[in-house]
Amino acid sequence: MLTYLAKRILYVLPVAFGVSLFCFLLVHIAPGDPLTSVLPPDASQAMQDELRRIYGFDRPLPVQFGLWLMKALQGDLGTSIATGRPVAAEVWRAVGNTLLIAILATIIGFLLGSFFGFVAGYFRGSWLDKMASIVAVLGVSVPHYWLGMVMVIVFSVQLGWLPPGGAGPGGSAAWKWDWEHVSYMILPAITMSVIPMGIVARTVRALVADILNQEFVPALRAKGLMDFGVFKHVVKNAAPTALAVMGLQLGYLLGGSILIETVFSWPGTGFLLGNAIFQRDLPLLQGTILVLAMFFVTLNVLVDIVQGLLDPRVRRR
Amino acid sequence: MAQEAQLPTTPDRGGAGTPLLQAKTLTKHFPLGGGAVVRAVDGVDFAVLKGETLGVVGESGCGKSTTARVVMQLIPQDKGEMLFDGEIVGGRSLTLKEYRRQAQMVFQDSYASLNPRLTIEDSVAFGPTVHGVSKPAAILKARELLTKVGLDPARFAARYPHELSGGQRQRVNIARALALGPRLVILDEAVSALDKSVEAQVLNLLADLREEFGLTYIFISHDLNVVRFISDRVMVMYLGEVVEIGPVDELYDDPRHPYTRALLSAMPSMDPDNRTMEAPLAGDPPNPINPPDGCRFHPRCPHAQTVCAKVKPVLARTGEGAREAACHMEVAGSGHSRAPKLEEAA
Amino acid sequence: MSAITSETTPAIVVPPLAKSPGYWAGVWRRFKYDKVAVAAGIVVLLIILMAVFADYIAPADPTRSSMLRRLRPIGTPGYPLGADELGRDMLSRLIHGARLSLFMGVVPVFVAFFLGSIIGVSAGFFGGKFNTITMRTVDVFYAFPSVLLAIALSGALGAGITNSLISLTIVFIPPIARIAESVTTQVRSMDYVEAARASGAGSGTIIRVHVLGNVLGPIFVYATSLISVSMILASGLSFLGLGTKPPTPEWGLMLNTLRTAIYVQPWVAALPGVAIFITSISFNLLSDGLRSAMDVKG
Numbered sequence: 001m002l003t004y005l006a007k008r009i010l011y012v013l014p015v016a017f018g019v020s021l022f023c024f025l026l027v028h029i030a031p032g033d034p035l036t037s038v039l040p041p042d043a044s045q046a047m048q049d050e051l052r053r054i055y056g057f058d059r060p061l062p063v064q065f066g067l068w069l070m071k072a073l074q075g076d077l078g079t080s081i082a083t084g085r086p087v088a089a090e091v092w093r094a095v096g097n098t099l100l101i102a103i104l105a106t107i108i109g110f111l112l113g114s115f116f117g118f119v120a121g122y123f124r125g126s127w128l129d130k131m132a133s134i135v136a137v138l139g140v141s142v143p144h145y146w147l148g149m150v151m152v153i154v155f156s157v158q159l160g161w162l163p164p165g166g167a168g169p170g171g172s173a174a175w176k177w178d179w180e181h182v183s184y185m186i187l188p189a190i191t192m193s194v195i196p197m198g199i200v201a202r203t204v205r206a207l208v209a210d211i212l213n214q215e216f217v218p219a220l221r222a223k224g225l226m227d228f229g230v231f232k233h234v235v236k237n238a239a240p241t242a243l244a245v246m247g248l249q250l251g252y253l254l255g256g257s258i259l260i261e262t263v264f265s266w267p268g269t270g271f272l273l274g275n276a277i278f279q280r281d282l283p284l285l286q287g288t289i290l291v292l293a294m295f296f297v298t299l300n301v302l303v304d305i306v307q308g309l310l311d312p313r314v315r316r317r
Numbered sequence: 318m319a320q321e322a323q324l325p326t327t328p329d330r331g332g333a334g335t336p337l338l339q340a341k342t343l344t345k346h347f348p349l350g351g352g353a354v355v356r357a358v359d360g361v362d363f364a365v366l367k368g369e370t371l372g373v374v375g376e377s378g379c380g381k382s383t384t385a386r387v388v389m390q391l392i393p394q395d396k397g398e399m400l401f402d403g404e405i406v407g408g409r410s411l412t413l414k415e416y417r418r419q420a421q422m423v424f425q426d427s428y429a430s431l432n433p434r435l436t437i438e439d440s441v442a443f444g445p446t447v448h449g450v451s452k453p454a455a456i457l458k459a460r461e462l463l464t465k466v467g468l469d470p471a472r473f474a475a476r477y478p479h480e481l482s483g484g485q486r487q488r489v490n491i492a493r494a495l496a497l498g499p500r501l502v503i504l505d506e507a508v509s510a511l512d513k514s515v516e517a518q519v520l521n522l523l524a525d526l527r528e529e530f531g532l533t534y535i536f537i538s539h540d541l542n543v544v545r546f547i548s549d550r551v552m553v554m555y556l557g558e559v560v561e562i563g564p565v566d567e568l569y570d571d572p573r574h575p576y577t578r579a580l581l582s583a584m585p586s587m588d589p590d591n592r593t594m595e596a597p598l599a600g601d602p603p604n605p606i607n608p609p610d611g612c613r614f615h616p617r618c619p620h621a622q623t624v625c626a627k628v629k630p631v632l633a634r635t636g637e638g639a640r641e642a643a644c645h646m647e648v649a650g651s652g653h654s655r656a657p658k659l660e661e662a663a
Numbered sequence: 664m665s666a667i668t669s670e671t672t673p674a675i676v677v678p679p680l681a682k683s684p685g686y687w688a689g690v691w692r693r694f695k696y697d698k699v700a701v702a703a704g705i706v707v708l709l710i711i712l713m714a715v716f717a718d719y720i721a722p723a724d725p726t727r728s729s730m731l732r733r734l735r736p737i738g739t740p741g742y743p744l745g746a747d748e749l750g751r752d753m754l755s756r757l758i759h760g761a762r763l764s765l766f767m768g769v770v771p772v773f774v775a776f777f778l779g780s781i782i783g784v785s786a787g788f789f790g791g792k793f794n795t796i797t798m799r800t801v802d803v804f805y806a807f808p809s810v811l812l813a814i815a816l817s818g819a820l821g822a823g824i825t826n827s828l829i830s831l832t833i834v835f836i837p838p839i840a841r842i843a844e845s846v847t848t849q850v851r852s853m854d855y856v857e858a859a860r861a862s863g864a865g866s867g868t869i870i871r872v873h874v875l876g877n878v879l880g881p882i883f884v885y886a887t888s889l890i891s892v893s894m895i896l897a898s899g900l901s902f903l904g905l906g907t908k909p910p911t912p913e914w915g916l917m918l919n920t921l922r923t924a925i926y927v928q929p930w931v932a933a934l935p936g937v938a939i940f941i942t943s944i945s946f947n948l949l950s951d952g953l954r955s956a957m958d959v960k961g
Contacts, residue, residue: 018803026819137951141944143895145902146918146936153929255808259899263922274903277818289807289815297806389861417863430854434686434876440855443872444862453675475680490858497862 004308012301019297020072023290024065027282077287082279087287090272095254095291098261098268102253104189109196110246113139116197117204122234124209132201139198148191148263155187162187165265188264192257196249203245207238240310247303251296324448324498327419329367330402336364337402337501337533338388338420344396345387355605357383359557360397362632365501370527370534372548372565374541374580378605380557381537385505388535389422401501418448421494425506427486431478437463437489438474444497455496462492465529466522484515488522495530503535508543520547541584545569550639553577556605556613559632563640573635573642576614612645624652693956700952706945714761721755725912734928745931747917748924749910753931757938760912763824764939767906767913768894771828775835776886782836783843784878788851788870798844804837813896817905827906831897835889842885846878853877880957887950891943898939914939 052058059067071078077087113136120132156164163184211234258270265271269288276284345358358380365371373381387394390406390413401419404411421444424430431440441462442455450458460470466488468474478486487507494502504523508516524547527534538544544551545565552562553574561574572578609616615625624645634640635647645653684692694700713720722743729750737745737753744753786797804812816830850856851874859869898915900906907913909920917935924932 014799015802015806018800019806022803022807023815026815029816029819137944137947141891141895141940141947143898143936143939143943145899146933146939149918149922149925149936150933153925153933157925157929252808252810255811258810258814259902262903273814273818277814277903277905280821282819285815285818289811292811293807296808296811300806386857391857391860414863417861420861422858422861424854424858426854430858432855432859432873432877435872436682436685438680443859443864447859447862447864447868451675453677456677457675471680475682477685493858 005305008301008304008308012297016294016297019293020069020290021065023286023293024068026286026289028061072290077290078283080281080284082275082281082284087284090284091269091287091291094267094269094272094288095295097266098254098257098270101185101189101192101266101268102250102257104185105192105253106196106246106250107193108189109193109249110200110242112193113197113200114204114242117201118208118234120201121205121208121212124212129205132205136198136201136205139194139201142194144191144195145259145263147194148188148260151187151191152263165263184266188260188266191263192253192260195253195256196246199249200242200245204238204242207241208234211237240307243310244303244307247299247306251299254295254299255292324418324445324450326498327500330404333367335367335403336400337367338365338535339400340364340388340397341399342397343384343387343394343399345383345392345394349606353606356557356608357605358387358394359608361554361557361559363552363559363562365533365535366550367500367533368527368531369549370536370547372544372551373535373537373554374539374544374551375554376580377539378556379554380605381554382505383557384554385422385503385535385537389420389503390416391422414448418444418497419499420501420503421497421499422503422505423487423490423494423507425509427483427490427510428478430490431486431493433478436475436477437468437481438470440478440489441493441496444493448497459492459496462495463489465495465526466492468492482515484511484519487511487519491519491522491526495526498530499532501533501535503537505537506539507536509538509540516543523547541569541581553580556608558613559643560614561640561642561644562632563636563642567636567640571636573640573647574614574644575618575620575646577642579617612643620646620653620655622653628652690956693958694952697952697956699948700956703945703948703952706941707949710761710765710942710945713758714765717759717762721752721758723752723755725751725755725759726910727751728910734924734931736928737930737934744934745928747921747931751910753934756912756917757914757934760914760917760935760938761942763907763911763913764894764898764915764942767824767827767831767897767901768942769890771831771897772835772886772890772893774828774832775839775889776883778832779836779839779886780843780879780882783840783845783882784847784870784874786840787844787847787878788866788874790848790851794844798841801837801840801844804833805841809834809892810896810899813900814903814905817900822905822908824907827897827900830900831893834896835886835893838889839882839886843878843882846881847874850874850877884950884954884957887946887953890950891946894939894943894946898935 049058057064068078075088077091079085080087080090083090116132116135120129120136123129152164155162164187166184212230254269257266257268258273260266261268261270262274269292273285273288275281276288340361340363343358343361347355347357349355361380361384363371373384375381383392386392388399399406401411401416406416407413431437435443438456438459441459442452445455445458446452460474463470463474468485468488473481473485473489478489481489487510490507507523508519511519520543523534526532534547536544536547548565550563551565551568553560553568553576555576561568561572561577563573568577569581572581609626611624611626611628612618612621612630615621618625622645628645628651630643630645630648630651632641632643633648635642645651646655647657649657729746732739732742732746732750733748735742735746735750737743739745742752742754744757747753747756782797782801786794807815813830813834816833817827820826820830856869856873859873864872897906898913898918901913901915902919904916904919907916909916914935918932918939921932921935
């Protein structure tokens with residue numbers, strides 16, 4: 001187990017390094033000078049040089065990368081060009097908000113997806129299976145930002161049950177765990193849950209069908225185990241993989257929430273990215289993407305490790 | 318039939334009776350990481366005479382297939398060299414590409430060795446086109462060869478591998494190997510996956526083709542009966558080394574190496590009088606990762622003595638005729654109590 | 664080459680043989696009986712035709728606005744699917760929008776199929792250090808969720824159709840290269856590749872004759888399954904304002920500009936999404952059908 005752990009971590013280090021290099025280079029593949037957005041159009045050459053020096057853009061690239069990486073490792077992601085505030089602070093606040101709905105969405109998606117997948121796999125070939133399969137295809141095919149709009153149309157505009165967007169009456173700063181605030185989370189979370197639902201349903205269906213096909217299941221039935229026994233057995237065998245898929249999906253949602261957050265004006269990382277893009281605030285863009293990608297990479301490793309703990313066969317790969 | 322663009326036949330340089338292929342201390346190790354090394358082939362010496370069939374036997378993991386792949390140069394050897402009709406393989410006068418025209422191979426898995434997206438005739442014609450034969454000429458040649466291996470081209474040439482039976486596919490593979498007009502054909506468990514009745518037909522076909530085309534075979538198999546049927550000489554391998562080599566009847570009737578005896582005693586025999594009294598193989602199955610010091614067979618050998626664990630026996634002439642075995646019991650003065658006495662040998 | 668003694672004497676006549684139905688004939692036979700896949704294929708074909716002949720099909724000019732007829736409901740005379748926030752005919756805009764939406768969804772996948780196959784097949788075929796370095800680099804891009812990667816690249820490169828196409832192509836190369844690498848590694852270890860090498864064929868010939876024919880199918884099936892994702896992502900970029908610019912009709916951009924109209928004409932505002940949805944489902948079902956017809960596992 002220890003060697004497996006060490007292997008996983010050794011494997012992920014170069015990937016993490018590559019990810020940070022990519023994030024660093026993002027600023028440099030951008031056309032134009034990253035400074036232009038903060039400079040007045042009539043800035044003097046001296047002023048330009050001064051700012052260039054302050055932001056470190058005058059050094060050679062590898063040196064810039066080294067310095068940037070050292071700072072990033074210490075939690076310093078630079079300063080937002082647009083607001084002048086530290087990027088790290090902005091990102092962490094937004095990450096909290098995104099995590100809130102991403103976790104909620106993953107839980108909803110996992111429960112619904114497992115349910116549909118289980119029913120489909122258990123009654124394979126029946127109309128229930130076909131229904132569940134259709135739901136799964138719809139789930140992976142739907143443009144989720146559009147689904148968000150439809151949710152708003154139905155539940156906010158037409159029915160008036162839930163607020164159409166925002167982070168609560170007092171904005172994200174005044175967050176409280178009461179209905180008035182939680183109601184703002186419901187639509188974005190449900191919308192977001194559709195993404196993992198389809199994939200979880202497909203996975204669970206395949207897993208359940210596979211387990212039921214194995215020889216020992218008829219043997220269990222023959223031994224007189226009631227259907228509940230079989231059910232328990234299936235759950236026990238399908239759970240590790242299903243949980244792994246769920247973990248990975250949470251990672252996707254953290255990074256993929258940007259469109260949904262835009263629809264619902266939810267003040268998470270997606271919203272932050274949107275602002276960074278439109279104000280061409282490249283340090284903010286860079287920092288947000290770095291944090292999200294690292295979250296994703298770390299989550300992947302954690303999922304692998306947990307899977308290795310649950311299932312010794314995984315370790316030998 | 319005068320045809321354009323045929324492959325030239327290669328003249329016999331050394332003359333009959335000389336070795337077609339000589340392997341000298343062929344060695345192939347596979348590093349496993351962490352310092353462990355699989356000694357798949359470890360200093361193997363042998364020669365294949367022109368027109369003969371050399372059988373190669375041994376348990377799985379003994380290195381027969383790796384030897385085949387090295388001889389075919391599908392994997393490069395780490396050490397050692399090969400001479401083909403007196404010329405160094407891969408040297409200046411015999412390039413690898415030219416060698417590969419003269420040596421061909423038939424694999425065990427008849428399905429995996431045919432490209433599923435090519436028709437039978439395209440598969441057979443592929444080799445010649447690589448060597449510059451025009452496509453139509455290669456196709457005609459392919460159909461001719463399919464007839465030779467007993468497949469009617471009108472019925473089979475334009476079909477795909479999955480439409481054929483295992484035996485038919487293996488005939489296609491034989492035709493494919495012959496398409497380049499090789500002198501040496503390596504048959505790596507080529508009949509092992511076939512049903513017994515089909516196996517016999519294919520073996521007879523192989524024997525006929527050897528006559529017709531003057532071929533030389535290296536016949537690798539774990540099936541001792543089949544090897545006895547088709548081979549002129551037999552080479553026994555154990556953990557990447559040759560332990561015994563000799564003419565088939567002498568070797569089967571009077572095995573010199575304890576491993577050969579054990580192997581043969583495990584062989585199902587129809588004749589109750591013909592059973593050897595050797596104990597069947599015991600002990601750990603062979604592991605080429607950490608082969609034991611001295612004689613590699615000594616942990617499983619009923620006659621093992623101190624010398625066997627310390628000194629590695631070399632392949633040496635023994636008995637009558639062209640027989641060789643690597644066993645201390647065969648070498649005078651080796652230090653084994655059952656070795657012939659020195660003055661006897663002198 | 665010394666092995667040739669080719670003289671162009673009378674051309675060799677190869678008597679033709681009745682060919683067995685090949686692999687693709689079998690695929691087509693299986694596909695034909697898959698009703699869902701055939702239906703999806705027809706829908707995809709119709710959408711493509713709609714995009715190609717948009718000029719002839721669309722009842723009105725998709726960019727002609729009318730301040731007097733803004734945000735009309737579905738069924739308004741002369742505006743069968745209503746009018747948008749600038750009084751333009753929704754039906755015509757949806758028909759014309761198919762052009763860019765399809766283009767931006769399909770082209771990145773095809774370019775990525777081409778480039779990803781080159782990367783993956785060569786990594787898989789040549790193996791060794793080359794494989795390790797290539798695939799580790801691919802893993803770095805794989806470490807980003809696709810939406811995030813697309814937005815990061817588009818965001819850094821700036822808005823515009825070309826930049827969106829570049830970003831989406833980069834997003835799809837890593838997954839395709841991964842699949843290509845794993846299929847090629849499998850094929851490379853097959854005996855027929857060994858046999859071809861034993862015939863003296865060089866790497867180029869082996870890849871052309873023996874590898875590509877066996878790996879491109881599975882890679883292609885996988886690539887088609889990405890078209891639906893690509894459609895959604897491409898429209899998503901436009902929805903964020905990173906794709907095309909107004910007034911060009913494009914489904915994602917239409918959703919964006921109509922967002923504020925959900926309080927006035929909610930169902931008109933939702934229409935472009937329906938178009939994206941239908942196209943995306945059709946591509947998904949078509950790809951599923953193709954996968955089972957080609958008997959590709961996974």
